[in-house]
Amino acid sequence: MKDLRLGGRERLLLGTVGLMLLFAVWQAVVRLQLVPPGLLPAPSELWPAWMSEISGGFWQQSILDSLSHYVLGLLIGSILGNGAGLICGSVPLVDAATGGIVRLLRPIPGLAWVPFAILWFGLNNAGATFVIAISVFWINFYAAYGAVKSVDRELYEVAAAFGHGSFLARLLHVTLPAASPGLLAGLRTGLGQGWMSVVAAELFGVPGIGARMMQASSLLATDVVVVYMVTMAGLYALTDFLFGLVRDRLLRWQG
Amino acid sequence: MKDLRLGGRERLLLGTVGLMLLFAVWQAVVRLQLVPPGLLPAPSELWPAWMSEISGGFWQQSILDSLSHYVLGLLIGSILGNGAGLICGSVPLVDAATGGIVRLLRPIPGLAWVPFAILWFGLNNAGATFVIAISVFWINFYAAYGAVKSVDRELYEVAAAFGHGSFLARLLHVTLPAASPGLLAGLRTGLGQGWMSVVAAELFGVPGIGARMMQASSLLATDVVVVYMVTMAGLYALTDFLFGLVRDRLLRWQG
């Protein structure tokens, strides 16, 4: 087994090289006019746009605003999604009873929830949080459900044999730890999904990165749009990196 | 271990009861005017709206149109997503090199891809397919990546000991089957995500359910919007059910 293991520093280096390459190709594409001008700014044009957003204070404010919806929506969606997935995965009765409802609600797009968010929460942060939470919810729901279903059933016997046979004890001592790789994969997907929904969530006029992007987009300020896309990428990379640290710590036992 | 197992018929019954309950609550909420009139139609009002959509031929045509983007987008997104996830999960070098790029591209919302879809594919079905494929891609990418990472490493030793130590053989004989519960969970999440993106994909005039929903929504024909939401739910339930059959067959070994 050629199990090449890379150290943290090598990973970082390789990752940076990969990114550099991407930026180089991007710059070349724009310079060689392979895309119509005005549709995609060159990376080198982003700097001045970014600076002007910062000096206007828009950038900092948008990040703060979006972060508040993002974090809250992510938390709510992840907790409820994992909770519901765990319960549906472990209690066949609940699973069967909710099967139809889940199939009815699942394919409703985030945009279609907007009227309900308006109705239930009004045009405010709660509405935006709700839309983010919904999209994160499903990802985590299915990941948790699948992870629970693939837990080695023999381990439940161990729990039962050592006095942890109650539903709660099995959940705590077997389902949760055994499903944790799957749960964490779901949480990670949700981290990204949450950023993707920030734009849809801020369709409500709630200020934030998404609203600012739409505004820039309607003014055809593509450079500003891309600045915010890169900003989101940066924020995501940061959350994903931090999450990776937690994840690696939690899954040490996998080696 | 109280491992209550339900038969197929009981599951169906319970699922139907659950759905009935949802519809009853919904009808009551509208009847008791707990929501402002015009924002949410009662289930009983859906029938005439549906009939008129059918008699106009819109319903059938929209389904056909959307199905073609959906199926193609789902296929492309799933294949590429699983492929990329499998490769990044099993080849540390590729994983490290793409890490940065993945983090940059992941949080870009479906809506932000629309201009690129227009640019690269024009205003046609290919563009819509692309937007669906992207959203399905990420779900599958992370699910596959996570599933590969949690494959029991001892099984690779078995493969190597029996002449299947090459990268391809390990992929075929260990990674794929061992990761299949995770891969299938990802595919299933993708099935739903695909329907959720149909709306975003049809933002630029490509006809289909999403376009029709938006048209109805902009004319405040909420009953028609809900008819199409239920239609999407039905189509999703069907695909999910069929997928479930395949899945159960593939995972018989889990018992």
Next chain:
Amino acid sequence: MSLVRIEDTGLSHDGGKSFVFRHVDLSIGRGEFVAVLGPSGVGKSTLLRVVMGLIAPTEGVVKLDTSPRQAGTRSTALVFQDARLMPWRSVRQNVAFGLEGLGLSASERRERAEQALRLVGLAAEGGRWPRQLSGGQRQRVGVARALVVNPDLLLMDEPFGALDAITRTSLQEELLGIWEKTRKTVMFVTHDIDEAILLADRIVVLAGSPACVRGDLTVGPRPRDLSSSSRRVLAARLRSLIAGEDDPGSEAWLRSVDI
């Protein structure tokens, strides 16, 4: 009187079409050390799981009369044939698993787990993950996990299967020592006839398909010399019982007493 009463019990995996074992009748008195012998795949592990209550019998009943337990103990404990450690718990945490929820303080749990690990010779491995252990080490952790809860009824499924002669002998001695001191009831599945003779008061042989009790023999006083002629006769008898070669015909083999 008896701690375990298995009455006309049968188990089927396919809802009654075919049975793993059937018409099994067996009582185990308090303080008895019973070995269960039988060919591979006959249903020994399944029987233990039925006694433990992990699977419900398809037919018959299993009654346990475990006394109200002392603080910090469990009424029953099981050593699984394939160790079955929780991969996400360190060795020490695996051993302490059964102690959780008994109202012990963390330091008490830790101390008792360390003591059990010392007993099985793994005092130094407490901080490792299960994947970092050898096969025999894993099995020993499984033994420690069961011993640590000080159960009334101890069910052991080939606990010393993967151990070398030395480790095995020392663990057998430890087990006997514990048993002599505490007079726990032990139901001990093994495929090793010598081990059964060495340890048990009584040896039950499962054989046939569906399996049932084909022999139930009492072994004489301890300490035991395996090379004595009477032991050798006993071993030969057990061998033919396991092989299903000599059909008892009568109840003669059941309850036959051996010196």
Next chain:
Amino acid sequence: MSLVRIEDTGLSHDGGKSFVFRHVDLSIGRGEFVAVLGPSGVGKSTLLRVVMGLIAPTEGVVKLDTSPRQAGTRSTALVFQDARLMPWRSVRQNVAFGLEGLGLSASERRERAEQALRLVGLAAEGGRWPRQLSGGQRQRVGVARALVVNPDLLLMDEPFGALDAITRTSLQEELLGIWEKTRKTVMFVTHDIDEAILLADRIVVLAGSPACVRGDLTVGPRPRDLSSSSRRVLAARLRSLIAGEDDPGSEAWLRSVDI
């Protein structure tokens, strides 16, 4: 000349801070049947994995001189201590695993798998999933999976550990029969001294920490009577070697020949 040459080999899991074994030197001639004995956790399984090439040694080299193989065979095969079946393959497909990629037709593969299953007494279980097997049955599937590829070098890690006396004896006989017919090279890890004496030409004892070869004894001609006095002396010697009780001091124990 020799098929396996282990030269001054050492293995460490932590990059050289502590070694599982070190300075291991061992040659195994073509057609030899070598048993490896040693206490639990000494590194027997690890040594087999190094020989198989599953892990690279930290120090030293391992050279294999397996002949260009016949069609439909593999040069080496390993029976894992913990069966390690692929849970998604049926028993039959697990056995056929090593046959895939050897250019055999599906029916040939199936036939050879069935034959190997008959050999281990599981002809009826071919269609089951691994989770539906008993512990001993799983181990027998692992043995069948290795035998079916007809390897030049057969590495076996406690293959009969979980088997009852009868099944075990019959499988030991099968293995000896195959070996006598084909003269494969066998490296057989066991914790059972009697088994080692019964089967092997040569017994290698691993002991110490880090482990190294503490004894290398040749066993006399077959068939073997375990109750003969010379065998009993040999067994006692092996026991003390495993326990690390008597330190060889000289090379005397290595290559000492026993009748």
Next chain:
Amino acid sequence: QFAAAAPIRVGYIPVLGSSALFVLDGKGWGKDAGLDLQLVRFTSGPQAIQALVSGRIDAYVAGVLPLLQVRARGVDVKVLASGAIEELSVAARGKLAEGLEAGDAGNQSPTALAQRITDFTTTTGHKPRFAAQPQGSVPDTVLRYWLKQQEKLDLKTVDIVGIDIDAAQQAFLAGAVDAAVLREPALTVIRRRLPDARILANGHEMLPDQPGSVLAVVNPNAPDRAAWKNKLTALFVKSTTLLAEHPEEAAPYVTKALGGGLLREDVIAQALKASAHDFVADPARIVPGVKALQDFEVAEGLLRSATPVEDLFDLTTWHQATP
């Protein structure tokens, strides 16, 4: 002719202001004139603009302001004709609409409106909320222009939320906002659903000759455009005239393109009749409005610099096309 054989891709946004396009397509005038028109529907301005910039459409029937940005980016696009003016109105409901007459088109004097807003704020305890689209969009700019320039109000006395068109309509229906910038046919639909909704200001009041949908062509001077741009403009003007003079005749085509079976023809007919006088083809009419709005955007800091408005308009084609 070779060039005419290639299809002309016309992007549009499905609003009543684009009706001229539906009529000329529905009546088959394009085909009769040898034009192979291919209509491409967009749901929002930015998407249509992106298609325009990437050369995926040849002509455009939608709002005029974004075209200024497109020109600023070096894309040669020219407005050949206007489709409709004064499309946007402000509707109010609940407390904010109290005391207004149904069917009455606003007619709020600045002081009356200021009073209405102050009353609203004191009774409800919060500022009235106005829904428009995101900042930079035409509805948002027009709303601000109206409040600030026409009504001389301090923008701080109201809350303006920029949301998606659909969300704005739904928020208005749900009562999450007190007023919204709306256009036909949504106005007609909402008036039917919410009998208490009133018009706070009609299009004319917000900005006289308020620019609405226009017909624009990309690269109008390219040789292949010459073949059809005059014909298309002529037909567009012809349809606009028809809409202004005989709206009932246009209703079936507009219903088909806009309603797609979702709206009854009489609703569309009603909406068309209500805005018949808004169908104005003369591009010169909207030039001052465009200028005013652009200047306003610059003054508000939304735009970094103004682009010369005259360059966007090609007034000669319209003159040639008008008999």
